[in-house]
Amino acid sequence: MGDEERGAAAAPLLLPASPSSASRHHEAGCPGCALDRRKESSGGRIPYKELFFVGLTTLASSLPITCLFPFMYFMVRDFHVAKTEEDIGSYAGFLASSYMIGRAFSAIFWGIVADRIGRKPVIVFSILSVVIFNTLFGLSTEYWMAIATRLVLGSLNGLLAPIKAYAIEVCQAEHHALGLSVVNTAWGFGLVIGPALGGYLAQPAEKYPQIFSKESVFGRFPYFLPCVAVSLLAAIVLISCIWMPETIHKHKSPEKDIQKVKALPSEQSYLDSPRKKSLLQNWPWMSTMVSYCFFGLHDTAYSEILSLWAVSDRKYGGLSFSSEDIGGVLAVAGASLLVYQLIIYHWVHKFLGPVISSRVASALSILIVSTYPFMTYLSGAKLSFALYSAAMMRSVVAITASTGISLLQNHAVRQDQRGTANGISTTAMSFFKAIAPIGAGYLFSWAQKHQDSTFFPGDQMVFLVLNLVQLLGLMFTFEPFLVLPTVGEECS
Numbered sequence: 001m002g003d004e005e006r007g008a009a010a011a012p013l014l015l016p017a018s019p020s021s022a023s024r025h026h027e028a029g030c031p032g033c034a035l036d037r038r039k040e041s042s043g044g045r046i047p048y049k050e051l052f053f054v055g056l057t058t059l060a061s062s063l064p065i066t067c068l069f070p071f072m073y074f075m076v077r078d079f080h081v082a083k084t085e086e087d088i089g090s091y092a093g094f095l096a097s098s099y100m101i102g103r104a105f106s107a108i109f110w111g112i113v114a115d116r117i118g119r120k121p122v123i124v125f126s127i128l129s130v131v132i133f134n135t136l137f138g139l140s141t142e143y144w145m146a147i148a149t150r151l152v153l154g155s156l157n158g159l160l161a162p163i164k165a166y167a168i169e170v171c172q173a174e175h176h177a178l179g180l181s182v183v184n185t186a187w188g189f190g191l192v193i194g195p196a197l198g199g200y201l202a203q204p205a206e207k208y209p210q211i212f213s214k215e216s217v218f219g220r221f222p223y224f225l226p227c228v229a230v231s232l233l234a235a236i237v238l239i240s241c242i243w244m245p246e247t248i249h250k251h252k253s254p255e256k257d258i259q260k261v262k263a264l265p266s267e268q269s270y271l272d273s274p275r276k277k278s279l280l281q282n283w284p285w286m287s288t289m290v291s292y293c294f295f296g297l298h299d300t301a302y303s304e305i306l307s308l309w310a311v312s313d314r315k316y317g318g319l320s321f322s323s324e325d326i327g328g329v330l331a332v333a334g335a336s337l338l339v340y341q342l343i344i345y346h347w348v349h350k351f352l353g354p355v356i357s358s359r360v361a362s363a364l365s366i367l368i369v370s371t372y373p374f375m376t377y378l379s380g381a382k383l384s385f386a387l388y389s390a391a392m393m394r395s396v397v398a399i400t401a402s403t404g405i406s407l408l409q410n411h412a413v414r415q416d417q418r419g420t421a422n423g424i425s426t427t428a429m430s431f432f433k434a435i436a437p438i439g440a441g442y443l444f445s446w447a448q449k450h451q452d453s454t455f456f457p458g459d460q461m462v463f464l465v466l467n468l469v470q471l472l473g474l475m476f477t478f479e480p481f482l483v484l485p486t487v488g489e490e491c492s
Contacts (some may be wrong), residue, residue, distance in 0.1 A: 032169075032249030039172055039338075050170035051179060053244045054163060055186040056124055060237040061159040061300055062190025063230045064134040065427060067309040069195045070204035070323040070330075071223050072096060077141040078222070086448050091143070092443020094445065096304055100156025105429035110158025111423015115416060117163040118248045119169075120191045124241045129156035130234040138227025142336045142368040154430075160187075161426045168410050169247035176276045177349045177407055181214070184403040185341040192297070192334035195307055196228070199327020201226035207324070211278035249415075277419055285412035286295075287483040289428055292405045294473030298466060299398055300436035303368070305462055306391070309372070309446050314447040317376060317459030319383070330393050336392035337399055348400060357486075358404035361397035362474040364383070366467045371426060373460040401473075408482075 039047075041077060054362050068075065073094045081086045114122045133153035140146035169181035202211040205219035212218045217224050234278030310326040319325075348357050368390050413421045447462045476482060 026061045030250045031246035035170065035247050038245075042172070044172060044174065046175055046178065047170050049111070049424045051167070051182050052329060053171070053240065054167045054179065055182050056237050056240065057127060057159065057244075058163055058183050058186035059163045059190045059193075059236040060127055060130060060230075061157055061163075063152060063194040063197070063233065064130055064137075064157075064227075066191045066192060066303050067098070067194035067198040067226050067230055068115050068137075068223070070199035070311070070326055071226070072304075073308060073311060074203065074323070074446060075140075075146070075223050076143070076472055079146070081143045086445050089441040089448070091441070091443035092308070093304070093438040093444075094298075095143070095146055095150065096437030096441070098150040099154035100300070100430045100434035100437070101432075103157065103160075104154075104434055106155045106425050107161055107426035107430055108420070108423040109337040109419070110427070111419040113158070113421070114162035114165065114419035115254055118246050118250075119166040119419070120241070120244050120246045122158055123166070123236065126159035127234050127238045127241065128158045129153060130179065131231045131238060134227050134234070135231045138224035138231075139221055139222075141221075149289065152296075158423075159421035162419050164406060164410060164422045165415070166247055168418065170245070176411065177354070177403075178346065180406045180410060181341060181345055181349070181399075181403050184399050184406060185337050188395060188399040188402070189334045189337045191303060192330045192337070195303070196327040196331035196334065197229060198226045199323040199325075199330070199448040202323055223296075236294040238415060248256055264275075266328055279413065279417060279424065282412060284483050285409060287481060288405055288412070289425060289479065290476040291473045292425055293429050294403065294469055294476065295362070295398075297399055297432040297436045298365075298469045298473060299402070299442040300433040301469065302394070302398075302466055304437050304440045305444060305466065306372075308440075309459065309462065310387075312448065314376065314442075317373070319387075321374065329387055332388055333391040333395040336372070337395050340396045340399070345400065345403070349403075354404035354407040355482070358401045359474060361400035362470055362477065363403070364397045365401070366470050366474070368397065369463055369467055369470070372463050376459065 002286060016128050058213075073088055076082060076091045076095060077085075079091075082091050110122050110126075130153065131157065135148050137146060137153065141150060154372075164180065164183055167183045168176050171179040193249065200224070203222040205214045205216065205222065212225075226378040262291050280396055307326055307330075309317070310319045310321040310329070311323060314320045371386070375390075376381060378386055409421065409425055410418060443462055443465060447459055450461070
């Protein structure tokens with residue numbers, strides 16, 4: 001730990017006054033004040049109902065992002081746009097990135113809207129966009145139609161920025177880590193369960209001919225079933241949003257009272273420290289962006305490469321898995337996230353803090369991903385054990401790193417900036433996540449053509465590049481790149 005971090009850990013910080021402060025003023029008819037009153041009377045209890053809504057809406061929004069990964073290879077093949085089999089990966093990369101490109105151009109807008117009119121309207125509209133455009137994607141018959149529906153879906157699904165702010169605002173200070181952990185776990189769970197759904201439900205007329213005939217809508221549109229399943233879940237979530245409370249304050253209020261408190265243990269000492277008015281002048285917030293983007297780049301590239309690598313032929317360095325096989329791996333990896341979230345993460349955060357836990361998780365991710373190319377030498381039960389174990393551990397460490405960085409970001413800004421701040425960080429991350437599938441697709445196509453290389457055969461080079469990206473993200477969690485808030489700044 002550097003001198004700056006030790007100083008921050010040892011000195012008192014200025015924190016917002018407790019919601020139970022007697023001097024707190026509430027406005028009648030303000031949803032934010034109504035929520036504050038409920039928090040005051042809760043006695044420090046965890047807001048399970050609100051966090052349930054957070055997890056449910058986040059899950060519904062994240063499922064469409066990766067549900068196409070297991071069948072994307074076959075979908076692009078069926079569009080007949082790739083001239084050779086080795087070129088399919090490149091076209092698949094553009095298809096996967098179209099969602100992130102759309103989100104990159106709209107995330108700041110949705111963050112600003114969430115700060116102006118409230119979190120709930122943006123959340124509801126985002127879920128509605130999933131219901132409509134994810135269904136249309138499943139009905140795509142041309143490559144351009146698939147690209148267009150994914151691009152529009154990414155542009156209209158602005159949930160990620162406001163839901164992170166919402167998760168912080170429904171919780172009291174001692175539960176902020178849990179709130180963001182629910183967001184990141186539900187998001188990560190969706191990113192791994194989405195491919196599982198895609199793997200099991202794609203091409204149902206071929207896999208389950210006793211249930212689905214080739215003349216049915218699911219036979220004529222072989223990738224419609226996983227998409228409509230996700231859309232139906234989103235429709236149920238959309239209805240449940242009726243009971244979501246709003247958190248934004250609908251009136252002009254005086255600055256919050258400030259009180260001096262003892263610093264929190266470990267590197268959690270940055271929590272709720274004074275924030276500068278301008279986000280661009282808030283260097284503690286700005287300094288988290290690089291790691292956040294590199295971790296996002298790595299996660300998206302990993303998700304795509306894992307699915308493409310597992311289903312590709314062994315002569316190309318793959319595992320010759322079916323879409324159901326990789327779907328099963330991803331389903332188990334998703335289940336491990338729930339167990340980790342419910343039982344283990346609280347203790348990891350308590351004893352390590354967000355900074356150290358992010359560093360340790362990132363380093364472990366590099367070690368885990370390094371084992372994948374050597375799994376091609378295994379088969380049967382040994383291969384299953386190795387792949388399932390690695391996928392579960394990789395999911396856990398990825399969610400730990402991203403949760404730590406998200407905590408740093410959301411506690412570096414005030415409530416009236418959180419939607420915009422999360423919108424900006426989502427935009428930056430989305431550009432990286434848009435690059436990830438394209439780069440991963442080209443890298444995977446190159447690897448299949450260079451599998452016989454003496455120095456780092458194609459499949460080994462793919463995972464080496466993944467680890468280099470993760471290493472860059474890890475580097476930016478250390479000084480001087482990462483800056484924790486200094487003591488003595490004035491809130492303005």
